[in-house]
Amino acid sequence: MALFGSSKKTPALKKVRPTVVRTQNVAKELFKIAKSYEMEAELLDFNLLDVQTYTRIYDGSKETEWEEISTEESRNFNDEALLLNPHFQIKQTYEIEVFSKKPAKDDHYRDLKLAVGANATKCKVYLSIAQGSKVEYIPHFEEDLLGMINTKKVxxxxxxxxxxxxxxxxxxxxxxxxxxxxxxxFEQSETHLIAEGYEPTATINDALILHYENTKELNDNERVDYASRGFIQSVQKGDLLIEYVKAKMGKPGRNCRGEYMEPKEPVIANEPNFKVSDNIKVVEDEDSIKYYADENGYIAFEDNTYVIKKDVDVDAISFKTTGSIDSGVDSDVNITVKEADAIKDAIGSGMKVEVTEIEIDGNVGSNASVVAKKANIGGQTHKTARITADELEINVHKGEAYGKNVHITRLEHGVVEGENVDVAQALGGVIRGQEVVIGICASHVKATATRKIEIKKMLGSENIFTIDPLLSRDVQNSVEDNEEKIKEIKLRLRELKKEIEKYTTLVKNGTPAFLEIKKRLLHYQKNKVKMPESFVKKYKQFQRMQERLKELKEEFTLKQEKLNLLTTRTASFQDNILDARIINHDKWIGYNEIKFKLVDPPMELVYKPLEGSDDKIFGLVELSDGDYAIRPLDE
Structure with a gap:
C-alpha cells in the first residue's frame, strides 16, 4: 500500500524508429506498428513518400492485370465513360514513413487546425480550417500544406x-x-472543396400523391379543430388533385475513394389502377401523370372512379357524423340536409358550414355557423346560431342572420340585417336593412332602415322604427373619416389665414423700398457697375416674401375647395332622408316610436304616433326656419 506523500513517476513515452512500409491500407498499418510498440495509433504520424495508382477493367469472369498510371495521368484522369463503367476499378499503394508524432512545442503547425471530411456519398471532399487557427509563414508552407492535406486524405x-x-x-x-x-x-472557420467525384443520381421509386387530401399545417399557437374532419374535399377548377410520380432509374457515380456507386432498382408499387370522370383532366409526361380538376365542386371516389360532384345529401351535419364542412362559397358545392325532426338539429351544435348553396330541412343548433351564397332553413335557428347568405330564407329565426335579400317567416327576438329584409311575422327582435317590410308586427320590435320601413298589420306596441342614413358600418366610417378631415382642414385654414395676413402686411410695407432698390439695381446694371451685395440681398429677400405669399394663397384656395367638397359630401349622406318613409297600413296600437337620425346637424328626431291613429305614411320635412320635423304625409 502506498504511503501518504509518495510519488509515482510517469513512464517516458516510447519512440518509434522511422519505418518505411508499402501498403494499400494505411490505417491498418499504423495500428499494426502501434501494437508492436504497445502504444496508441494516435501517437503515430507518417510522411507520404510515394503513391502508385493502378486501374483495370474486371467483370468477374476473367482475371485481368492491374496497370499502373503516372501521377500526371491520375491528376488528369477525366474519362467519364470509363469512370462510370461498373467494371472499371482503381486502387492505390502508398509508400509511407511512420514515426512518433512530434511534441506540440516542436510542431510549427500546432495551431493550424485542419480537417478533411466528405459528404455522405464521399463524392465531395472538403478541407476545413477551424476558427482561431494560427500559422506563421515559412518558405515551404505551400508544399507542407499539400502534404498535410494528402496525409489526411490517405x-x-x-x-x-x-x-x-x-x-x-x-x-x-x-x-x-x-x-x-x-x-x-483565421477569424472565421473556412471550408474549401478539394476533390470531387461523380455524384450518383438517386433512384426514384414510384409514388401516388393525393394532393386533395393535403391539410393546412398548424402554427405553434393554433389549436387543432377536431370538428373539421374533411367530410367533403372541395376543389377549384385547375387544382392539382392527384399526382403519380413515375419510377425512374438513378444514374451511377464514382466517389473519391474510387468506389463505383450503382443505383438501386426502382420500386414500383403505386401504379394508378383507378378511373377518372370527364371533369378531371389528365396530363402525362415522362416524369409523372397529373390529374387536374376541370370544374369547381368536391372530389369523390365511387366504383373505383374519381369524380367531381356538386350536390351532396346528408341526414345531418354534426360532430359525430360529418364534422364541420368548409368548401367555400365559390366552390359550387350545394348541400341538402334532410333532418327535419323538430326536436333534433339538422346542423349540430358548434358546427361550421361554408358552401355555395345549402338547403336545411330542419333546425340549426347552438353556436352553429352557416355561410353560403344561398341558404334556406326550414326549421328554426338557435339564439346563438349565425347565418350569412346573399339570398336567405328562414322559417323561425332566433339567432343572427345577415344577407342581401332576406326573408324570415317568423322572427322571435332574433337579429336580421340585410339590404332588403322581409319579415312575415315579427315577435320582437332587431331588423336592419335598406328597405324593411314587416307583415305582422307584434311588440318589442326594433326596425332600422335607410330608405323605407313598411308595416302591413300592427298587433302590438313598444316598437321603435328608425330611419338612419348611417346604418351601414362603411357609411358610418366614411362620415367619421370625413368629419376628421374637415377638422384638420379648418385648422389649417385658420393657420393659413394668419400667415397670409402677416406676409401681406410685410409685402405692402416693403413695396416702396423694393421699388427703389429695383430702380437702383437697373441703374447699376445699365452702367455696368458692380451692384452692392446688400442691395442684391434685400431684393432677393423681398422676392422670396412675394413667392411665399403666392404659395400661401394657392394653398388656401386648394384647402377651401377641399373643405367645400367634404362638406358637400357630408350633406350628401342624408340627401335621401327626405325621401325615406315609414309606412303603417294598420292602426297604431299602444306606445310606439318613429325616429329619424340626421347627419348634419347630428341629431335625432322622435315622433310618437297616437294610439288608434289612422296616419299611415311618415316622413321628414324641412321647416321654413331650416329646422326639420317628422310629419304624417299623404304619400
Whole structure:
C-alpha cells in the first residue's frame, strides 16, 4: 500500500524508429506498428513518400492485370465513360514513413487546425480550417500544406491525385494569404472543396400523391379543430388533385475513394389502377401523370372512379357524423340536409358550414355557423346560431342572420340585417336593412332602415322604427373619416389665414423700398457697375416674401375647395332622408316610436304616433326656419 506523500513517476513515452512500409491500407498499418510498440495509433504520424495508382477493367469472369498510371495521368484522369463503367476499378499503394508524432512545442503547425471530411456519398471532399487557427509563414508552407492535406486524405481512405485538380489552387490561395500576412489568424472557420467525384443520381421509386387530401399545417399557437374532419374535399377548377410520380432509374457515380456507386432498382408499387370522370383532366409526361380538376365542386371516389360532384345529401351535419364542412362559397358545392325532426338539429351544435348553396330541412343548433351564397332553413335557428347568405330564407329565426335579400317567416327576438329584409311575422327582435317590410308586427320590435320601413298589420306596441342614413358600418366610417378631415382642414385654414395676413402686411410695407432698390439695381446694371451685395440681398429677400405669399394663397384656395367638397359630401349622406318613409297600413296600437337620425346637424328626431291613429305614411320635412320635423304625409 502506498504511503501518504509518495510519488509515482510517469513512464517516458516510447519512440518509434522511422519505418518505411508499402501498403494499400494505411490505417491498418499504423495500428499494426502501434501494437508492436504497445502504444496508441494516435501517437503515430507518417510522411507520404510515394503513391502508385493502378486501374483495370474486371467483370468477374476473367482475371485481368492491374496497370499502373503516372501521377500526371491520375491528376488528369477525366474519362467519364470509363469512370462510370461498373467494371472499371482503381486502387492505390502508398509508400509511407511512420514515426512518433512530434511534441506540440516542436510542431510549427500546432495551431493550424485542419480537417478533411466528405459528404455522405464521399463524392465531395472538403478541407476545413477551424476558427482561431494560427500559422506563421515559412518558405515551404505551400508544399507542407499539400502534404498535410494528402496525409489526411490517405487516413480517410480518399484517393490521392485523383478527382482533386482543384486542391493545388486552394493550397496556393491559402499560402498567398499567409505569405502576405506573415502571421495569419483565421477569424472565421473556412471550408474549401478539394476533390470531387461523380455524384450518383438517386433512384426514384414510384409514388401516388393525393394532393386533395393535403391539410393546412398548424402554427405553434393554433389549436387543432377536431370538428373539421374533411367530410367533403372541395376543389377549384385547375387544382392539382392527384399526382403519380413515375419510377425512374438513378444514374451511377464514382466517389473519391474510387468506389463505383450503382443505383438501386426502382420500386414500383403505386401504379394508378383507378378511373377518372370527364371533369378531371389528365396530363402525362415522362416524369409523372397529373390529374387536374376541370370544374369547381368536391372530389369523390365511387366504383373505383374519381369524380367531381356538386350536390351532396346528408341526414345531418354534426360532430359525430360529418364534422364541420368548409368548401367555400365559390366552390359550387350545394348541400341538402334532410333532418327535419323538430326536436333534433339538422346542423349540430358548434358546427361550421361554408358552401355555395345549402338547403336545411330542419333546425340549426347552438353556436352553429352557416355561410353560403344561398341558404334556406326550414326549421328554426338557435339564439346563438349565425347565418350569412346573399339570398336567405328562414322559417323561425332566433339567432343572427345577415344577407342581401332576406326573408324570415317568423322572427322571435332574433337579429336580421340585410339590404332588403322581409319579415312575415315579427315577435320582437332587431331588423336592419335598406328597405324593411314587416307583415305582422307584434311588440318589442326594433326596425332600422335607410330608405323605407313598411308595416302591413300592427298587433302590438313598444316598437321603435328608425330611419338612419348611417346604418351601414362603411357609411358610418366614411362620415367619421370625413368629419376628421374637415377638422384638420379648418385648422389649417385658420393657420393659413394668419400667415397670409402677416406676409401681406410685410409685402405692402416693403413695396416702396423694393421699388427703389429695383430702380437702383437697373441703374447699376445699365452702367455696368458692380451692384452692392446688400442691395442684391434685400431684393432677393423681398422676392422670396412675394413667392411665399403666392404659395400661401394657392394653398388656401386648394384647402377651401377641399373643405367645400367634404362638406358637400357630408350633406350628401342624408340627401335621401327626405325621401325615406315609414309606412303603417294598420292602426297604431299602444306606445310606439318613429325616429329619424340626421347627419348634419347630428341629431335625432322622435315622433310618437297616437294610439288608434289612422296616419299611415311618415316622413321628414324641412321647416321654413331650416329646422326639420317628422310629419304624417299623404304619400
Amino acid at each position: 487516413r480517410a481512405g480518399i484517393l490521392v491525385y485523383m478527382f482533386d485538380s482543384m486542391v493545388e489552387g486552394v493550397a496556393s490561395q491559402i499560402s498567398a494569404r499567409v505569405r502576405i500576412a506573415e502571421k495569419l489568424e
